[in-house]
Amino acid sequence: MAKKKRRASDSGSLQKQKPRSATGRHALFCKELGDHLHSRRFLIIVFLIVVTSFASLYGSISGLSEALESDSNFIFLKLYTSGGSSIPSFTSFIALLGPIVGLALGFDAINSERSGGTLNRLVAQPIYRDSIIIGKFLAGTAVIAMMVFSMGIAIGAIGMYATGLVPETEEVMRIFVFLFFTVVYISFWLALSILFSVLCRHTATSALASIAVWIFFAIFMSLVASIVANAVYPMTNDYEALVNSMGNYTLEIGMNRISPYYLYSEAVSTIMNPTVRAINAVTMDQLVGAISGYLSFGQSLLLVWPHLVGLAAMMLITFGLSYIGFMRQEIRAN
Amino acid sequence: MVQKNEAVIVTEHLTKRYGSKIAVNDLNLTLRKGEAFGLLGPNGAGKTTTILMLLGLTEPSAGRASINGKDCTKDPLAVKSVVGYLPDNVGFYGDMTGRQNLRFTGRLNGRGGEELEKRIDSLLERVGMTEAADQKASTYSKGMRQRLGIADVLIKDPEVIIMDEPTLGIDPEGMRELLNLMRELSQEDGRTLLISSHQLHQIQQICDRVGIFVEGKLIACGNLKELEDHIRKDGHFELELGAAPCDDRLLGMLQSQQGIESIEKQGDLLLIHSRKDIRAELSRFLGESGYTILHLHQRGGDLDEIYRRYFEKAGQSDERNQFGKEKKKGFRFRKPSKAKA
Incomplete structure (x- = not known):
């Protein structure tokens, strides 16, 4: 009897011997998603983002009448891009605080599993090893996307309700492009923190390392860029200023664009502000005959397309590095 | 009756080097179906490395290993779907309950629905964790984690179970239960067991055969009688x-x-x-x-004595081969005093 039972279960296990990689990845994805949404950490982040968003919304609504006087077109976008007297705008808040979200979601992705002894158990299941890291990254990205889109739409909805403004189609499209950019931007930081979680044994180390990178890009990169630009193209006297100013500016902006923070800010200010017509240095020559007006949606998108590609590439390269690192690492308990 | 003569785990010249250090040295081992095999050795003897190679989690430097005829390195997924692995210091997701942890493992193995829930219930009962099943796993004691670990291993109904130091840090009562459970797995279910440990007495109680593993080398292998002889x-x-x-x-x-x-x-x-x-x-x-x-x-009838003797022998041959030089000094200093005692 017992033997028969055993046989039956054996044949059952024979049938499931071809495990599909999707099964494991799906299970992992769901588990990670659930973990994120239930974690206290996530609640804190959401709280932070909600508070700052509403503060910036309050600021922009109170400053709206002034903004209206200067330019009465694309007012709805001003809800996102203009701040109050002392409160930064929604877009600049997100540029600064978005990284925190990404870092908080990923800094202990792998090393906490390792130190908790769950990684061993996980890799002994019939799943491909990359499912683990891919599942984690996708779950993090999904959380980020949900958060960003719901926040962005909530800001718009409350803005509509509070001011009575109705967005035009183009404005809606611009807002969605902005939100998409934000998701890619924050996902980059998620990928970076996962990379550190693969490289560092301790969660504290990986958290500190990723915060260090964030602070460097947000604050120090512009200083470094200007120092290097001034060293390469000095502008100490009038003559040098005349000869070097173009090179100096181009080099500085090029170096700044290495920083995802700058890249994102530039792209967002272009897409959310149709009056921005160029993002590089423009000579007087090029400006001759230009009519002051708004850039169409397609043209704005064309301007920031390289930024999008750059951000996505940064995200994918960082994730690729953590992927390779994780796949090559020894699975050991300690 | 389970067929006893069918080879399940086979390793041929399995070798693993980390730099100049040889963790596992030319291991040839055959485990038959339904057998309980104890891998004995001191810490750092290469037991865990061997197990990781069997699961395809570490690539061997030379040689090959197969389970049920499937190559552990080339086809790890097929291997892992029939092998249950209980790592040493098994961990669970602390903010999930024991039941949720098991459910997650079940899903990873492509199971789900009513069947999985029933299986979880029966396994929880089997390892005596029904009452604690809905507590968070972070509140579990070491012994409870170990028992939940066994349930976790059994979720996929494995033919082969590999346990790494399963008895480490368990109190005597928990140990007795654990050993009973392990004996059941081997004798009643007819699963093949590979248990690594440095605690001889437990191994002695469960295993049909033991292999003594020192410095990456299997220096003796057989049942107690054979080792004694x-x-x-x-x-x-x-x-x-x-x-x-x-x-x-x-x-x-x-x-x-x-x-x-x-x-x-x-x-x-x-x-x-x-x-x-x-x-x-x-x-x-x-x-x-x-x-x-x-x-x-x-003297020499019990495993303790055999174990000690083999370690002594291995230590002597070590010194002869001048391997001792690479080792920590502490070990060399400890050696003479041990011999005196």
Whole structure:
């Protein structure tokens, strides 16, 4: 009897011997998603983002009448891009605080599993090893996307309700492009923190390392860029200023664009502000005959397309590095 | 009846090097279906590395391993779907309950629905975790984690179960339950068990065969009887003797006996080292001389002794091969004092 039972279960296990990689990845994805949404950490982040968003919304609504006087077109976008007297705008808040979200979601992705002894158990299941890291990254990205889109739409909805403004189609499209950019931007930081979680044994180390990178890009990169630009193209006297100013500016902006923070800010200010017509240095020559007006949606998108590609590439390269690192690492308990 | 002769785990010249250090050295091992095999060895002997190679989690530097005829390195997924692995220091997601942890493992194995829930319930009952099943896993004690770990392994109904140091840090009562459970898995379910440990007594209770693993080398393999015989062949015997009266005359007479190398006095007992089995001669001699034999015990019958002896042997050959140089100094200093004791 017992033997028969055993046989039956054996044949059952024979049938499931071809495990599909999707099964494991799906299970992992769901588990990670659930973990994120239930974690206290996530609640804190959401709280932070909600508070700052509403503060910036309050600021922009109170400053709206002034903004209206200067330019009465694309007012709805001003809800996102203009701040109050002392409160930064929604877009600049997100540029600064978005990284925190990404870092908080990923800094202990792998090393906490390792130190908790769950990684061993996980890799002994019939799943491909990359499912683990891919599942984690996708779950993090999904959380980020949900958060960003719901926040962005909530800001718009409350803005509509509070001011009575109705967005035009183009404005809606611009807002969605902005939100998409934000998701890619924050996902980059998620990928970076996962990379550190693969490289560092301790969660504290990986958290500190990723915060260090964030602070460097947000604050120090512009200083470094200007120092290097001034060293390469000095502008100490009038003559040098005349000869070097173009090179100096181009080099500085090029170096700044290495920083995802700058890249994102530039792209967002272009897409959310149709009056921005160029993002590089423009000579007087090029400006001759230009009519002051708004850039169409397609043209704005064309301007920031390289930024999008750059951000996505940064995200994918960082994730690729953590992927390779994780796949090559020894699975050991300690 | 489970067929006993079918080879399940086979390793051929399995070798793993980390830089210049050889973690596992030319391991040849065959485990038959339904067998319980104990991999014995001190910490850092390469047991965990061997297990990781069997699961395809570490690539061997040379040689190959297969489970159920499937190559562990090339086809790890097929291997892992029939092998349950209980790592040492098994961990669970602390903010999930025990039941949720099991459910997650079930999903990873492509199971789900009503069948999985039933299976979880029956397994929880089997390992005696039904009451604690809905507590968070972070509140579990070490013994509970270990039992949940066994349930976790059994979710996929594995044919082979590999356990890494399953008895480490468990209290005696928990240990007894765990050992019963392990015995059940092997004898009633007919699963193949590979247990790595450095705790001999537990291994002795469960395993049909043991392999002694030192410095990446399998220096002995077989059931207890075989190991015992193997040591006997060395021609070294230790006999515990308790006799009354235990006086100097006895000592002197013993020393004059042939084949006795040395005699130590340990409390009431005399420890006699000899080159051959002298029990028969000795008892006759003592009887004739008017002594009463209170205690006569040939050492080496229990695994403890075998284990110690093999380690001694391995240590000696080590020094001969000058491998000792690479080792930590502490070990070399400890060595002589150990031999004295």
